Amino acid sequence: MIEIKIDIGKDDKMKGYSLEDDKITFIFDKNLYQGKQLDDDIIIKEVALNASFTAWKNLWNLEKITDDLWVLNKKINEVDIPGNSGQGEFRFVINDKYYLDAPAEVPLKDKFYDGHSGGYKHIIHLDKSKTNKIKKINSQIEEYKTNYNSDKELANFRSVNLGSLGEGVLYRSYHPLKESRADHPLEEKRLMLTQELIANNKINSIINLSDTDESIFNKFPYYKELILNNNTIFTNKGYNYDVFYYIAGSEEFANLVRRIANFILADNNKAPFLVHCRIGTDRTGVIVAILAALMGASWKDIVKDYQASNNMGISEYRDEKLLEYAFIAMLGSKFKDNLSKLMEDYFKNKLDLKDNQLNKIKNKLSGKL
Numbered sequence: 001m002i003e004i005k006i007d008i009g010k011d012d013k014m015k016g017y018s019l020e021d022d023k024i025t026f027i028f029d030k031n032l033y034q035g036k037q038l039d040d041d042i043i044i045k046e047v048a049l050n051a052s053f054t055a056w057k058n059l060w061n062l063e064k065i066t067d068d069l070w071v072l073n074k075k076i077n078e079v080d081i082p083g084n085s086g087q088g089e090f091r092f093v094i095n096d097k098y099y100l101d102a103p104a105e106v107p108l109k110d111k112f113y114d115g116h117s118g119g120y121k122h123i124i125h126l127d128k129s130k131t132n133k134i135k136k137i138n139s140q141i142e143e144y145k146t147n148y149n150s151d152k153e154l155a156n157f158r159s160v161n162l163g164s165l166g167e168g169v170l171y172r173s174y175h176p177l178k179e180s181r182a183d184h185p186l187e188e189k190r191l192m193l194t195q196e197l198i199a200n201n202k203i204n205s206i207i208n209l210s211d212t213d214e215s216i217f218n219k220f221p222y223y224k225e226l227i228l229n230n231n232t233i234f235t236n237k238g239y240n241y242d243v244f245y246y247i248a249g250s251e252e253f254a255n256l257v258r259r260i261a262n263f264i265l266a267d268n269n270k271a272p273f274l275v276h277c278r279i280g281t282d283r284t285g286v287i288v289a290i291l292a293a294l295m296g297a298s299w300k301d302i303v304k305d306y307q308a309s310n311n312m313g314i315s316e317y318r319d320e321k322l323l324e325y326a327f328i329a330m331l332g333s334k335f336k337d338n339l340s341k342l343m344e345d346y347f348k349n350k351l352d353l354k355d356n357q358l359n360k361i362k363n364k365l366s367g368k369l
Helices: 010-015 128-145 187-200 215-219 221-228 241-246 251-265 283-294 299-311 320-331 335-350 355-366
Strands: 017-020 023-029 047-051 058-061 069-075 088-094 111-114 119-124 170-173 205-208 232-234 273-276
Touching: 010 017, 010 023, 058 069, 111 128, 170 187, 170 283, 187 221, 205 221, 205 251, 215 221, 221 232, 232 251, 241 251, 241 283, 241 320, 251 283, 251 335, 251 355, 273 283, 283 299, 283 320, 283 335, 283 355, 299 320, 320 335, 335 355
Parallel strands: 170 273, 205 232, 205 273
Antiparallel strands: 017 023, 023 069, 047 058, 047 088, 088 119, 111 119
């Protein structure tokens, strides 16, 4: 039996956790959920955590200590892995089936809205300075669903003109054919705009980070022609959100970046290049940030471009801490001090690129080739 304080306060039960020194205790009180998110007749056999610090897998089970309470003790350093809010995020999962939102009574500063699932996740406040920011974002995030300033914002389409990247050389966008947010009132318009912007900007080479099936592009002749001319790379949908953010220091991720580097190097593939995944935010955001860093962009400018995707009108938000977590895994905790040099070293040492290959990539991305 683990050591637990039974006199758990109401606020801690509501937040779903308590902090003491270097420990965190997760707390599930069934009274907060049964009759609301859980039917009264559901027998709770298992309570698990689905969290940013478990790569959104149901890996940690809580222990039942009373008829109403389940708990789990962990070290704080085990949970200091950010979700979209920039803080650790979690939700409780019952019987590996019922994914529970943070209760409605939890204040906005202690939860974070997920536009994809349409509910709130608990957040762990390890950085108290972010409390007001999270509350403000939560109060505005519903408005993000229909608020956008241009067709390009709606399509999450833009040219990335950072560092020495050439004008009109590198673009990023939403997926041109797949409805990633099918219930969104503007989803059909978003896809049509993305297709138009790809064609109008005369994209020559596409880095597709989400698909393995090429047949879908029969519906988009411009894209299909690029496929037939071998001007596209499909990196496999198996490389998902988790790989890009949470194991960016792995050989698996390095293999992915190496494939993209080799695609850019190929003489057949010319600018303008387009990078896209499903919504053009996470996988696309990380790859574009890597290329921008290689081309000498500042961290401040990289973050500004990354967070521009918060404006595409889907009620979702990404904090810079999420991108920062990936870069720390790749380059070390002090990567901001010498970003371009460290990224060059990553391409040389981790991806095994020679100086002439690195120079060729830079020349192509600067518009010199």
